[in-house]
Amino acid sequence: MTPHPESWLCVRPEGLFCRPGAFYVDPLRPVERAVVTHAHSDHARPGHGAVLASPETLALMRARMGEDRAGESQQALGWGAAITIGEVRVWLQPAGHVLGSAQVAMEWRGSRAVVSGDYKRRPDPTCAAFVPIPCDVFVTEATFGLPVFCHPSDAHEIDRLLASLSLFPERTHVIGCYSIGKCQRLIALLRRAGWNAPIFLHGALAAPCREYERLGVPLGDLRPATVADGESLKGAVVLAPPSAITERWARRLADPVVSLASGWMRVRQRAKSRGVELPLVISDHADWQELNDTIDEVGAPEVWVTHGNEEALIHAVGQRGIVGRALRLVGYGEEQDDVATTDR
Numbered sequence: 001m002t003p004h005p006e007s008w009l010c011v012r013p014e015g016l017f018c019r020p021g022a023f024y025v026d027p028l029r030p031v032e033r034a035v036v037t038h039a040h041s042d043h044a045r046p047g048h049g050a051v052l053a054s055p056e057t058l059a060l061m062r063a064r065m066g067e068d069r070a071g072e073s074q075q076a077l078g079w080g081a082a083i084t085i086g087e088v089r090v091w092l093q094p095a096g097h098v099l100g101s102a103q104v105a106m107e108w109r110g111s112r113a114v115v116s117g118d119y120k121r122r123p124d125p126t127c128a129a130f131v132p133i134p135c136d137v138f139v140t141e142a143t144f145g146l147p148v149f150c151h152p153s154d155a156h157e158i159d160r161l162l163a164s165l166s167l168f169p170e171r172t173h174v175i176g177c178y179s180i181g182k183c184q185r186l187i188a189l190l191r192r193a194g195w196n197a198p199i200f201l202h203g204a205l206a207a208p209c210r211e212y213e214r215l216g217v218p219l220g221d222l223r224p225a226t227v228a229d230g231e232s233l234k235g236a237v238v239l240a241p242p243s244a245i246t247e248r249w250a251r252r253l254a255d256p257v258v259s260l261a262s263g264w265m266r267v268r269q270r271a272k273s274r275g276v277e278l279p280l281v282i283s284d285h286a287d288w289q290e291l292n293d294t295i296d297e298v299g300a301p302e303v304w305v306t307h308g309n310e311e312a313l314i315h316a317v318g319q320r321g322i323v324g325r326a327l328r329l330v331g332y333g334e335e336q337d338d339v340a341t342t343d344r
């Protein structure tokens with residue numbers, strides 16, 4: 001008989017722990033051995049001993065936090081290549097969230113668990129697409145785990161942005177987007193839609209963009225957004241961290257159209273309270289339907305929810321005979337500069 005996942009995977013104060021492998025997945029505190037799903041600050045924290053992750057995640061971690069804080073020793077694991085840690089077979093498959101983002105698959109004595117990390121199902125020109133892995137327990141996020149969250153297509157949102165750009169050719173469009181993933185995806189989507197003009201970057205976004213390009217994601221003509229140069233930014237697209245779009249920095253741009261790209265922009269009140277004139281519903285997380293479809297696709301009889309709106313999701317899967325469990329891991333969903341941080 002295969003062991004129940006609860007007999008070998010448990011929640012400790014440090015995070016989700018795999019006992020027969022003696023490692024944590026996305027630990028919230030410094031630990032000896034960590035497997036990290038992706039480079040966002042709520043999942044990839046500094047100060048671990050050994051860190052296992054995809055090569056891109058390790059590179060983005062080093063770029064974000066510095067070589068010395070990204071783990072004493074680092075091991076890169078390519079997609080689908082299995083290794084054994086302790087008694088556990090471990091491999092990674094893409095999660096489609098940001099460049100390098102992985103799901104962690106673990107197998108022990110015939111029992112298989114998959115930790116999704118953050119994920120989305122929409123095609124993203126800047127990262128590999130999510131690969132469903134059949135498993136006995138699927139550990140999922142539920143950031144947008146409410147039926148109200150139904151993300152429109154990226155193309156639809158980019159069209160709205162382009163329409164605004166042609167409607168207000170004298171104004172500067174300043175778009176808030178977090179620095180790893182959303183920023184580069186927006187650039188790639190704009191390029192794909194034919195926007196070949198230079199795109200201007202707030203200083204905080206320059207290094208991650210350089211790292212994406214080094215890792216093989218072309219982003220076109222990028223330039224620093226120098227506010228002193230307000231005139232030359234008329235009619236331009238300026239990208240900035242969400243925290244910067246309403247600061248004095250942004251207000252000094254030429255009559256700015258303040259925009260924000262986030263799944264939360266589906267909630268009108270959020271956009272309003274942040275002074276966002278052009279909310280763009282572009283999310284790096286699965287929406288309600290995608291969460292449910294993914295759970296059905298992996299076919300796990302049991303689903304554990306790390307963070308987000310877990311109650312509605314657990315209720316919905318329960319109606320389909322799937323056992324749901326809330327892990328309530330506190331500390332996820334607070335990506336640096338993500339809009340969710342301030343109003344959760």
Ligand SMILES: [Zn+2]
Nearest residue numbers: 040097118335
């Ligand atoms: Zn993330």
Ligand SMILES: [Zn+2]
Nearest residue numbers: 042118332333
């Ligand atoms: Zn997260």
